[in-house]
Amino acid sequence: MSTEPSVRKGVYGRGAFSQRVEERIGEGRARSADGRGDYGVRPVGAEGSPAEPAATPARPRTGRLSTVPYIASWSQERMRRPPVVRRVGAEGEGIGFAGESAYDRDGRGVLWMRQTLARGKGRPQYYTVHTLRQRRAMRRMLCRVCGGPTPEDGPRLFVLRDVGRPVEESERTTAPPVCVPCARISVRECPRLREGHVAALVDRPYAWGVAGIVHHPVTLEPLDTALHEVSYEDLAIRWTLAHRLVVTLHDCAPVDLDALCA
Numbered sequence: 057m058s059t060e061p062s063v064r065k066g067v068y069g070r071g072a073f074s075q076r077v078e079e080r081i082g083e084g085r086a087r088s089a090d091g092r093g094d095y096g097v098r099p100v101g102a103e104g105s106p107a108e109p110a111a112t113p114a115r116p117r118t119g120r121l122s123t124v125p126y127i128a129s130w131s132q133e134r135m136r137r138p139p140v141v142r143r144v145g146a147e148g149e150g151i152g153f154a155g156e157s158a159y160d161r162d163g164r165g166v167l168w169m170r171q172t173l174a175r176g177k178g179r180p181q182y183y184t185v186h187t188l189r190q191r192r193a194m195r196r197m198l199c200r201v202c203g204g205p206t207p208e209d210g211p212r213l214f215v216l217r218d219v220g221r222p223v224e225e226s227e228r229t230t231a232p233p234v235c236v237p238c239a240r241i242s243v244r245e246c247p248r249l250r251e252g253h254v255a256a257l258v259d260r261p262y263a264w265g266v267a268g269i270v271h272h273p274v275t276l277e278p279l280d281t282a283l284h285e286v287s288y289e290d291l292a293i294r295w296t297l298a299h300r301l302v303v304t305l306h307d308c309a310p311v312d313l314d315a316l317c318a
Contacts, residue, residue, distance in 0.1 A: 126203030131178030150294030218252030
């Protein structure tokens, strides 16, 4: 069986494409990334800005949690969303920002939400993932808790929320990997993972697409406010404002986290 990601290809006219974008919201990729990916809940490909900070250990604090995950946002890290405009490029029409800069798009030409960088300033926002740090962690396979590297010469550990089954081949996720020492912290302190979790060692994570806000190709208005998974090979990617990188997991071996961390 092939382990390459399977994505649907197609070419649509404007009218048909508008209808198809709306239909896709009800299909498999219409899972909200906030419900299936952030902090290990199941929902790299992109280049990061040179302004991305170097990985440093997560900052300890007093209060409900002792560790602030690397990919968590802080209250002084603001979302910036300039007006969305129509752009025509080499790949065809799509959305863009008014006053767009080279750092607003990744290496595949996908438009990304802007968010300021102020890690450690203000209050930690545990349930809000920082757009740039999530991209960086996925692209470089960094631990989502401490921001350090995960093994380059072996499988990476992914810990996801338990939804009644183990991690499956070709599973899509917006949750970056975790290093073994931080896995204990993750399942102990993340409320969602405390409810139940599954773990797998993954040999080959592949860049699949993004999770973001899909815009109507005629009105340029968001089709809704949910984050929808969109493949890089789906024409809807041109009309998507990305918030997360999505990878698919291949050559997965389920693992007992307690035994692995013993």
